[in-house]
Amino acid sequence: MSDKIYDILIVGGGVVGTAIARELSKYNLSIALFEKETDVASGTSKANSGIIHAGYNASKNTLKGRLNIKSNPMFDQIADDLKVPFNRIGSLVVGHSQEDKEKLILEKERSLAQADIDLRIIEKKELREKEPDLAEDAIVALYAPNAGIISPYKLTIAQAENAANNGVDIYLETEVKKVFHENNYITGIKTNKGKFSGSIVINAAGLYADKIAATVGENYEIVPRKGEYNLFDKKYGSLVNHVIFPMPSEKSKGILITPTVDGNLLLGPNSYVVENKDDLEVTEQGLNEIWDGGKKLYPSLPGNGIISSFAGLRATIPAEPYNDDFKIEALDNPVGFIDVAGIQSPGLSSAPGIAELITKIVDDISKDLKVPIKLQEKSSYNPELDKLPRLDDYKDHREDWHQVYQEDNDYGEIVCRCEHVTKGELIAELKKSLAPLTLDAIKRRTRAGGGRCQGGFCGPRIAEIIAEEFEISPLEVTKNGPGSEILMERVKDIKADRDITYRRQKDEN
Amino acid sequence: MKTKRELVIVGGGPAGLAAALEAHKNGVEDILLIERDEYLGGILQQCIHNGFGLDYFNEELTGPEYAERFIDELSDKKIDVQLKTMVIDINDQKMLTVLSSKKGIEFIEAKSVILAMGCRERTREAIRIPGTRPAGVMTAGAAQRYINIEGYLPGREIVILGSGDIGLIMARRLALEGADVKGVFEIMSYSSGLVRNKVQCLDDFGIPLYLQQTVTKIHGQKRVEAVDIAEVDDNFNQIPETKKTIECDTLLLSVGLIPENELSQQANISLDDITGGPIVDQSRETDIPGVFACGNVLQVHDLVDNVSEEAEIAGKAAAEFLLNETKDEIKQSLEIAPGKNITYVVPHTLNINANTSPLIELFFRVKDPAEDCKISIKDNQEELASYTRPIVEPGEIESVKLPIKLINISSDEIIVELITGGE
Structure with missing residues (x-):
């Protein structure tokens, strides 16, 4: 079998890889993106705070600072084009003392010296108006109205879908094992599904970027730093109105509380280095740590309102010369290899800027490649995704849902009762070319199974719908890919028995 | 798209079924029973083991058999049932928004509502x-x-x-x-x-x-x-x-099980923090007049038999609410509070009028297991009644029947206590 040939091979289907794929799909290039997991957004992009930072504490001396500041204003257009919920709710860094206040003023001045960011110091009265349930001893805050919230996995999925619509081939469950280079030029990659040729490899492999880079002779280490989170029931989403940060420490922005775009409340993350890149365990200590952090900011935080706990890993490069900054650069040797590594916080906030920067780098090296390319905008590029109807978006005008229903009666059948997701919504998502037939994929796309009962009621029903619609056995339905099957074996064909009994009864009548 | 109904029952499990039948028996003609699944009977349909009905029918049935008794009786009556239909909104004016694959969005204005949504698992x-x-x-x-x-x-x-x-x-x-x-x-x-x-x-x-x-x-x-x-x-x-x-x-x-009260909260019905269910009086009426709650949405029961009995109280009360043009004047209102060693008590309040039954059954759970103990009903320090029990367990709901005539006319609160051993 001959290798498939592309201009550009992107390794990694996270928010960065998919943003790059979408950005490059504007041009007349043949592009492939490789993701080793069953779905895009399966690594760091599925488990983070979902904050679009205003960039107040970003230093212009760092790449991540510059890219954050540059990217923040780009999100309105992206969210609009991709129909991804995005909300500029603003952020508050909360101080408890005169000393904190002085630090916040300093922080504000330092930030303003670097970039034109809307930043204000607000005093207790205004703070309480904005956040009535905030701890009594919070007396001052640094307010950044342009901070926003977004669903990181919905953004990633939408970017991937839009890239695919614009011609990018997306290979799921395809792990890049090796990058080939000859005489100082990139020539292609080897995966578990065969070889692919290309003159540019963009390494956006997140936690595993060091492993990919090592195959072209680079030597740096990605250190995973864990963050644990709690998600609260939607009932408590209105307890908090902004992204609330404590006073920052050296290493992190601290344990924050924020509403999510889905109306839940998110608490976390803590921050500590772990050994393994697949260590997504939530720990007793970790949960206690974030709980204590949350209680300090919001004493009325309800312990019994937690509906989910999870952990994510940040991909960091603490060593010199990167010092926890992003590593975004094209190698001189081999030509055509571009690192997009160490994309820790604010990676999500910087993704659009990263994608633009990569496009510029690709353009810069385009003539020097083994097979030179030319970036020409294509007229067929469509930046927009169609919006699928969601019952949840019709809260204040339910009568209009009737029209949606009349076009397809499946939009009248609620499958997930906690999140109000209809069968029509599930099937519409499943029918998209990119969607894997897993419960987690469904949950990330529609919220079905992600509510307060965590799939207790709808899990079996969703598995049944997946099986029915795609004519597979329910035994093949997984949580998140091979090895995570939900069911073990058939005990008896109850449905067939029931149908027979039913028919018999009908005949007798 | 917009209809009016006398009585809407939310949930077609054991509570909804018994409430519908009882309301019908007591003269309500216009009843709509809404069930989100494709069959009636709720969780009973997957409980294929036996042990149901020992109290209610004096015989041992499986879950589906128990449900079938009610479903059969229901099909003889003129009670409208809408399956695969979910109530998505309800407000304090008893306006419901429902969605189904058969009819799409419908708005229903109900005169009375019985909440029977059951519970979910922790x-x-x-x-x-x-x-x-x-x-x-x-x-x-x-x-x-x-x-x-x-x-x-x-x-x-x-x-x-x-x-x-x-x-x-x-x-x-x-x-x-x-x-x-x-x-x-x-x-x-x-x-x-x-x-x-x-x-x-x-x-x-x-x-x-x-x-x-x-x-x-x-x-x-x-x-x-x-x-x-x-x-x-x-x-x-x-x-x-x-x-x-x-x-x-x-x-x-x-x-553990958690009563499913998201709709109740939407309607601004007050809930009991301990049970997770609405606060109700002896007729299982919530703090919105004409809205009743019964079954596991009100308190998690051990036995379906008790669910059916509770639902009948609510069904009957809904009928009275709808058919009694002149409301009986409430003579006395009082709270029933859990005291020593008691987790919760249902009902939470008593609204006594001329028609109130002379015997009120109180349901409650104890905090810890105990033997040779007694349940004491108190008004301040005064014991109104006491009931001995050889053994009590938190896993089993206890109940006592309190004669109303024992309640002091000036009282505004009575307390249920568990007295153990040497006390």
């Missing part, structure tokens, strides 16, 4: 078990549905956390299907399920019940591979030296 998250998030962690009820309704075995090597009734039932059910049930682990010092379920589902099948032990961690990347277990002391602190790892592919959770 999840892994509600009890914060650390570890990974693989496939194979599920509630006992979800496993029950997979086996009994869908016909699939969800696991072969099973650890069950929590000794709730569904967990005990599923221990036996899985053993019957050939799974290896390694044990039921209960953090409390007593089983939270019915005694008869412990005997019939665990003891008879040689499945061990480990008290004061809990799951402290889940292992496995894709599928559950093992769980860590540790003993706990009397304050529920884990004892680290007792930690052990048990290999399994499935962790079933039977760690």
Whole structure:
């Protein structure tokens, strides 16, 4: 079998890889993106705070600072084009003392010296108006109205879908094992599904970027730093109105509380280095740590309102010369290899800027490649995704849902009762070319199974719908890919028995 | 799209069914029963074991048989049933928005509403078990549905956390299907399920019940591979030296039930923090006149028989609300509060009028198991009535019948207490 040939091979289907794929799909290039997991957004992009930072504490001396500041204003257009919920709710860094206040003023001045960011110091009265349930001893805050919230996995999925619509081939469950280079030029990659040729490899492999880079002779280490989170029931989403940060420490922005775009409340993350890149365990200590952090900011935080706990890993490069900054650069040797590594916080906030920067780098090296390319905008590029109807978006005008229903009666059948997701919504998502037939994929796309009962009621029903619609056995339905099957074996064909009994009864009548 | 109804019942499980029949029996003609599943009977349809109906029918039935009795009776009556229909909104004016694949969006203006939405199971998250998030962690009820309704075995090597009734039932059910049930682990010092379920589902099948032990961690990347277990002391602190790892592919959770009151909250109905259900008076009326609640949405019951009886109270009261043009004047209103060693009491209030039944049954749970004890009903320090009990358990609802004539006319609160041993 001959290798498939592309201009550009992107390794990694996270928010960065998919943003790059979408950005490059504007041009007349043949592009492939490789993701080793069953779905895009399966690594760091599925488990983070979902904050679009205003960039107040970003230093212009760092790449991540510059890219954050540059990217923040780009999100309105992206969210609009991709129909991804995005909300500029603003952020508050909360101080408890005169000393904190002085630090916040300093922080504000330092930030303003670097970039034109809307930043204000607000005093207790205004703070309480904005956040009535905030701890009594919070007396001052640094307010950044342009901070926003977004669903990181919905953004990633939408970017991937839009890239695919614009011609990018997306290979799921395809792990890049090796990058080939000859005489100082990139020539292609080897995966578990065969070889692919290309003159540019963009390494956006997140936690595993060091492993990919090592195959072209680079030597740096990605250190995973864990963050644990709690998600609260939607009932408590209105307890908090902004992204609330404590006073920052050296290493992190601290344990924050924020509403999510889905109306839940998110608490976390803590921050500590772990050994393994697949260590997504939530720990007793970790949960206690974030709980204590949350209680300090919001004493009325309800312990019994937690509906989910999870952990994510940040991909960091603490060593010199990167010092926890992003590593975004094209190698001189081999030509055509571009690192997009160490994309820790604010990676999500910087993704659009990263994608633009990569496009510029690709353009810069385009003539020097083994097979030179030319970036020409294509007229067929469509930046927009169609919006699928969601019952949840019709809260204040339910009568209009009737029209949606009349076009397809499946939009009248609620499958997930906690999140109000209809069968029509599930099937519409499943029918998209990119969607894997897993419960987690469904949950990330529609919220079905992600509510307060965590799939207790709808899990079996969703598995049944997946099986029915795609004519597979329910035994093949997984949580998140091979090895995570939900069911073990058939005990008896109850449905067939029931149908027979039913028919018999009908005949007798 | 817009209709008016005398009585709308939300939920077609045992509570909704009994409430509908009772309301009809008492003269309500225009009844709509709304059920979100494709069949009536609710969770009973997946409870294929027997033990239902011993109180109510004086015979032992399976879940589907118990449901069938009510469904058959219902089909003889002129009661409208809408299946595969979900109430998505309800407000304090008794306006409902419902959605179905048959009719789409409908708005219903009800004169009276009976809430009978039942309950859901507490999840892994509600009890914060650390570890990974693989496939194979599920509630006992979800496993029950997979086996009994869908016909699939969800696991072969099973650890069950929590000794709730569904967990005990599923221990036996899985053993019957050939799974290896390694044990039921209960953090409390007593089983939270019915005694008869412990005997019939665990003891008879040689499945061990480990008290004061809990799951402290889940292992496995894709599928559950093992769980860590540790003993706990009397304050529920884990004892680290007792930690052990048990290999399994499935962790079933039977760690409690939560009344499903999201609709009640939408309608701004006041809820009891302890039961998780609405605050009701003796007719099971909530603080919105004409809105009643019964069954597991009000308080989690042990026996479906009690659900049916409670639903009949609500059904009858809804009929009275709809048909009594002139409302009887309330002579006395008082609160019924849980006192010493009592977790909660239902009903929460008494509204006494000329028509109030002379005997009011109070339902409650005790905090801890006790023997040779007595239930005392008090008005301040004065004991109005007392009832002896040889044994009480938190896992079994207790009830007493209080003659109304014993209540002082000036009283605004009575208290239910459990008096144990030397007190």
